Amino acid sequence: MSVIYLLLSLSILVAVIFFVAFIMAVKNGQYDDSYTPSVRMLFEDELVKEKPKKEKTSKLTNQE
Amino acid sequence: MGSSTCFHCGDPSGSSALFYDDKAFCCQGCKTVYEIFSENDLTCYYDLQSAPGITPKDVQGKYDFLGQQKIIDKLVEFDDAKSQIATLFIPQIHCSSCIWILENLKKLNSQISSSQVDFGKKTVRIQFNSQSYSLKEAVILLSSIGYEPYISLEDFSTGKSHVNRSLIYKLAIAGFAFGNVMFLSFPEYFEVGEYWLEEYKHFFRWLMFAFSLPVVFYSSQDYFTSAYKGLRAKTLNIDVPIALGIIVLFLRSTVDIMFDYGSGFFDSLTGLLFFLLLGKFFQQRTYSFLSFERDYKSYFPIAITKILKNGGEEPIQVYDIKKGDRLLIRNEELIPVDGILIKGKARIDYSFVTGESDAVSKKSGDKLFAGGKQSSGSIEMEALKSVEQSYLTQLWSNDVFNKVKEDSFTTLTNLISKRFTIIVLSIAFISTAFWLFVDSSKALNVFTSVLIIACPCAIALAAPFTLGNILRIFGRHKFYLKNATVIEQLAAIDTIIFDKTGTITSNKESTATYEGNALSLSEEVLLKNTLRGSNHPLSRTLYALLDENDIITLDEFEEHVGQGIQGFHQQDSMKIGSANFVGKTKTFAVLNTSVHISANNTYKGKFTFYNSYRSGLSQLFNNLKKQYDLAILSGDNEGEMENLKKLLPARTKLLFNQKPDDKLEYIKHHQTEGAKVLMIGDGLNDAGALAQSNVGIALSENVNVFSPACDAILDAEKLNNLSDFMKLSKSAIKIVKWSFVLSFMYNVVGVSFAVTGRLEPVVAAILMPLSSISIVVFTTIATNWTSRKLKKKHSSILPSI
Numbered sequence: 001m002s003v004i005y006l007l008l009s010l011s012i013l014v015a016v017i018f019f020v021a022f023i024m025a026v027k028n029g030q031y032d033d034s035y036t037p038s039v040r041m042l043f044e045d046e047l048v049k050e051k052p053k054k055e056k057t058s059k060l061t062n063q064e
Numbered sequence: 065m066g067s068s069t070c071f072h073c074g075d076p077s078g079s080s081a082l083f084y085d086d087k088a089f090c091c092q093g094c095k096t097v098y099e100i101f102s103e104n105d106l107t108c109y110y111d112l113q114s115a116p117g118i119t120p121k122d123v124q125g126k127y128d129f130l131g132q133q134k135i136i137d138k139l140v141e142f143d144d145a146k147s148q149i150a151t152l153f154i155p156q157i158h159c160s161s162c163i164w165i166l167e168n169l170k171k172l173n174s175q176i177s178s179s180q181v182d183f184g185k186k187t188v189r190i191q192f193n194s195q196s197y198s199l200k201e202a203v204i205l206l207s208s209i210g211y212e213p214y215i216s217l218e219d220f221s222t223g224k225s226h227v228n229r230s231l232i233y234k235l236a237i238a239g240f241a242f243g244n245v246m247f248l249s250f251p252e253y254f255e256v257g258e259y260w261l262e263e264y265k266h267f268f269r270w271l272m273f274a275f276s277l278p279v280v281f282y283s284s285q286d287y288f289t290s291a292y293k294g295l296r297a298k299t300l301n302i303d304v305p306i307a308l309g310i311i312v313l314f315l316r317s318t319v320d321i322m323f324d325y326g327s328g329f330f331d332s333l334t335g336l337l338f339f340l341l342l343g344k345f346f347q348q349r350t351y352s353f354l355s356f357e358r359d360y361k362s363y364f365p366i367a368i369t370k371i372l373k374n375g376g377e378e379p380i381q382v383y384d385i386k387k388g389d390r391l392l393i394r395n396e397e398l399i400p401v402d403g404i405l406i407k408g409k410a411r412i413d414y415s416f417v418t419g420e421s422d423a424v425s426k427k428s429g430d431k432l433f434a435g436g437k438q439s440s441g442s443i444e445m446e447a448l449k450s451v452e453q454s455y456l457t458q459l460w461s462n463d464v465f466n467k468v469k470e471d472s473f474t475t476l477t478n479l480i481s482k483r484f485t486i487i488v489l490s491i492a493f494i495s496t497a498f499w500l501f502v503d504s505s506k507a508l509n510v511f512t513s514v515l516i517i518a519c520p521c522a523i524a525l526a527a528p529f530t531l532g533n534i535l536r537i538f539g540r541h542k543f544y545l546k547n548a549t550v551i552e553q554l555a556a557i558d559t560i561i562f563d564k565t566g567t568i569t570s571n572k573e574s575t576a577t578y579e580g581n582a583l584s585l586s587e588e589v590l591l592k593n594t595l596r597g598s599n600h601p602l603s604r605t606l607y608a609l610l611d612e613n614d615i616i617t618l619d620e621f622e623e624h625v626g627q628g629i630q631g632f633h634q635q636d637s638m639k640i641g642s643a644n645f646v647g648k649t650k651t652f653a654v655l656n657t658s659v660h661i662s663a664n665n666t667y668k669g670k671f672t673f674y675n676s677y678r679s680g681l682s683q684l685f686n687n688l689k690k691q692y693d694l695a696i697l698s699g700d701n702e703g704e705m706e707n708l709k710k711l712l713p714a715r716t717k718l719l720f721n722q723k724p725d726d727k728l729e730y731i732k733h734h735q736t737e738g739a740k741v742l743m744i745g746d747g748l749n750d751a752g753a754l755a756q757s758n759v760g761i762a763l764s765e766n767v768n769v770f771s772p773a774c775d776a777i778l779d780a781e782k783l784n785n786l787s788d789f790m791k792l793s794k795s796a797i798k799i800v801k802w803s804f805v806l807s808f809m810y811n812v813v814g815v816s817f818a819v820t821g822r823l824e825p826v827v828a829a830i831l832m833p834l835s836s837i838s839i840v841v842f843t844t845i846a847t848n849w850t851s852r853k854l855k856k857k858h859s860s861i862l863p864s865i
Contacts, residue, residue: 004264008271012244019240026232036183039160040167 072098073210074115093120097209101165104172109165116161118210126394127207129367129379130200130215139199139215147177148194152213154206157186166211173197173205188213217364217382231348234283235341241275241283242334248272249331253826269321272330280314283337286344299474302481302524305488306340309519316512329516332828336521339836343528347535347548363435363748364451365398371444382451389447393438401447402454405430408443412436435748475552476800477527481520488518495819506821513823517814522807522835527552527800530843534796537851542779543789550775553759554793556740560688561731561753563745564698564708567763568681570780575676576609580661580669587663589616590638594631597621602659603629603640606671628660638663643670674707680784682711687787689713693739697722697730699749728752744786748772792851799846803839810835 025031069076070090081088082095085102089095097117101107109116129135142149156162162181166188169179175197179190188211190202203213248268251261284307291307294300310333317328370380371390382400385391390406393399399412410426414436426432432445434454451457492514499507531548538545545551562568583591593616595607620632628641639646639662646662658672688694695717696708702720709718719730731741731753743750743757746764751772754760762774763783778786814831817823 005267008267012271015240015244019236022236023233026229026236031232033182033184036163036181039163039183040181042160043164043167 069115070094070117071110071115072117073119074117075119091119093210096120100172100209106165106168106171109161112164113159113161116159118156120208120210121212121396126397127200127203128369128377129381130198130203132367132379132381134381135366136199142191143194146193146195147191148199149189149191150199150202151187151189152203152206152215153185153187154211154213155186156211157181157183157188162211165209166206169205172209173202176202176205215366217361217366231341231345234285235338235345237278238283238334238338238341241279242331242338245272245275245330245334248275249327249825249829252327253829265327266321266324269327269330272328273318273321276314276317276330276333279334279337280310283341284310287340299478300482300485301478302520305481305485305518305520306524309336309515309521312512312515313519316516327825329825329828331825332516332832335829335833335836336519339521339833340524343525343532347528347532363398364400368393368397368400385447385450387447387449391445391447392442393445394442395438395440397438399432399434399436399438399445400454401434401451402449403432403445403447405432406444406446409440410438410443411440413439475527475549476797477523480523480804484520484523488514491518491815491819498819499821503821509823510819510821513818513821514815517818517823517828517831518811519832520807520811521832522810522839523804525836525839526803526807526843529840530796530799530803530847533844533847534792534851537792537847538789541785541789542782543785544777546775550759551793551796553740553775554742554790555797557692557742557759557790559693559695559734559739560742560744561695561697561734561757563727563743563750563753564696564704565700566746567744568677568696568783570676570678576606576659576671576673578669578671580667583661583663583668586636587638587668590631590633590636590663591640591661593618593633594621594629594638594640597631598623598629602673605673606659636664639665674704677711678780678783684784684787685712685716688790689715691790692742693717695719697727697753699723724749724752728756731756744778744783745772746780795850796847799843799850802846803843806842807835807839810838 069088070081071087072089072094075090081090082092083089084095084098087098089098094117097120098107101109130139139152140148140150154166157166163183166181167179169176169190176190176192179188181188188206192199192202203215206213248271251268252265287303287307287310290301290303294304313329313333313336317330317333320326320328364382367379367381368385369377369392370385371392372378377392380389385401391401391403405426405428407428410430410432412424412426412432414424414433424436431448434449434451434457492511495514496507496511499510528548531551534551535545535548538551588610592607592610595603595610597618598604616633618631618633620630622630624630624641624645628639628645630640631638640659643660646660646667647665658670660670661668685694694713694715696712696719698704698718698720699722700720705718705720708716722730727743727745727750731743734741735756735758741757742759742761743753744761744763745754746762750760750762754762754772754774759776760774761776761778762772763778763780765780810831814823814828817827
């Protein structure tokens, strides 16, 4: 019978955890820039592709 | 390769193209950047976008001031002795390639550990090893690849900006509470009277009470403070009935559940706040890459080179410049204070100040005004005044810059809410009085019900959603408004005042007409080739206007400073310059700039320069003249008067020789006569007029660069759409008014429930979201529909051009 109290407090606890996570994310500035990450995401592939090539020349080019 | 455009920046590279790696480049700078990128395996930059680059500028010595600890401390936001983090503003950021290259800076220099771009704000945040690397080196590295950071005096004075996210928190809390309260109150809507529901409903109700607490005491804070401020100023703004509604909702619901009268209105309460804050959030659209609050500080450099008594050079902070200091102004540097030119050939570009792009030549002993940009080599000058006391910066001591424009404007919503509040309160009191006689037990119930149901949620939402949507539509058409109130102010405008130079004239082109004896072919060739050797702005303009000719090598070329140029080829000679220089003694006083020509010492004729007006200008004025008083204020002389009279409708007022202060006073004068003035200008000299006017629009050739403080920024090529923008802002007001009518109808229905004492929580819970959502839907559809007509009109015009 009193299981409803347990269930309610659990469900509210879960909701509050997500709520706090959202507030933390806003506070850390995750929502400040809503455009750049969408572009940055698409770059990762090219970086991986380049890596093997880069190792050969990296020593030459460390100095600006 | 036959490519005629630069592989790096996309500019036409023409016949003087440089070739490297089978690719054409327009200049050494672009080629160098490509070399840097290809050496570091960063040519992916060119795969993402074709010709994304920016031609780097010469920055030799320009950033010496970044060696000073005092300035570094202001720019660096994190410093732990090992590494430093600095955020730099780079206005050149424009495409995905820019993001890519700037986030790969660590490949160019291993001392940089990370770099992160914020595309919206056009900033890059760089973290680097401060023991072996410095901010100055990082800035020079960025400049060398074409991304020169913009560091201005503003960075020095403002310090770190603080982001206000409280609206998001408030909205999140209201939304969180709304969702949970809805779940908890749902079972009671049906009043099924089941055993377990009866058992737990008290627990449910007190849980809802707990959820509504943060909504009432945190999320609705703004409404209480605004209502309190309004009451203190003896005005009934829209927040007064809202605050009243929130308080009554909360108290009545608490009393209801305390004495078991019913389930309370917590669902409506949290829903109301959620929708209201959502409207606020929707309206709060700012263009993070634009700034509407700029003053001279964002134009001025942070430091300048001072020449010491012993001849040494030292960078000093511009606020530290004292009268009598000797300053070194390098090429492309801004003059920070009024002064006298001591040494060097000065060619000052006052386009920041006046919008006029032609540079002015000065010789030693001439006075230089702050705000000009040196554009040929280095000069030395002596300061006559400090920064704050200079001619241009003095304008900012005027009172208009300390006034907040919005405060003096009553929005349509607040205008309506005044009557609305009075009506609601009188209905509440009358019906309560009625019930006191009939059935006094219901009186308090009716009183609170009226205040609850009349809470003007829909009215408060009408303006934010309509204007917020229009704001976005304007933004898509490159018309950027500071906030939504500007739309209401735009709709009220009856007088439009234009600045001339740079606003209705185009900065980029000017035209010239030739009067006199026709030139022979050989003379034309000689003319063109003589002009080729000169760097004088008029020569450059004329050179660009004349037809392409064969390039010949002159036998001799002479430049007489302040007079003209002379070229010799075989037997022919040609003089180009002032009337006296070419040997024409009798001249009429003409106000327009002209260049005279003589060949072999016989006078040929002259080229007279005219401003080139933006295309479609006369059509725009004819569209506007039906509804608005039009005027043009110009800082120039009357040379263009006849031309303008021909071009513009007869009733347009033309005023010339207007100083910045005159422009401001002229607008003030019109306002005292009751006119609502729209000012359109571009230079810093219009800043006073833009601030004084009801709506100030800054016109900009490139919205990413700088414009003075204003209410709106308009892309110069969209000036022709101005009349459509004005029309659309008027339709927006009409839509808001219709939404008011719609929400009044909901209120009539709701109040009829309330005065008869039959308002159930479930009715309120249905009516309130229903009215809010239908207002949102109505305004969204209506604004999109009106603006679609605008869009259609433009797309049908465009292909024909």
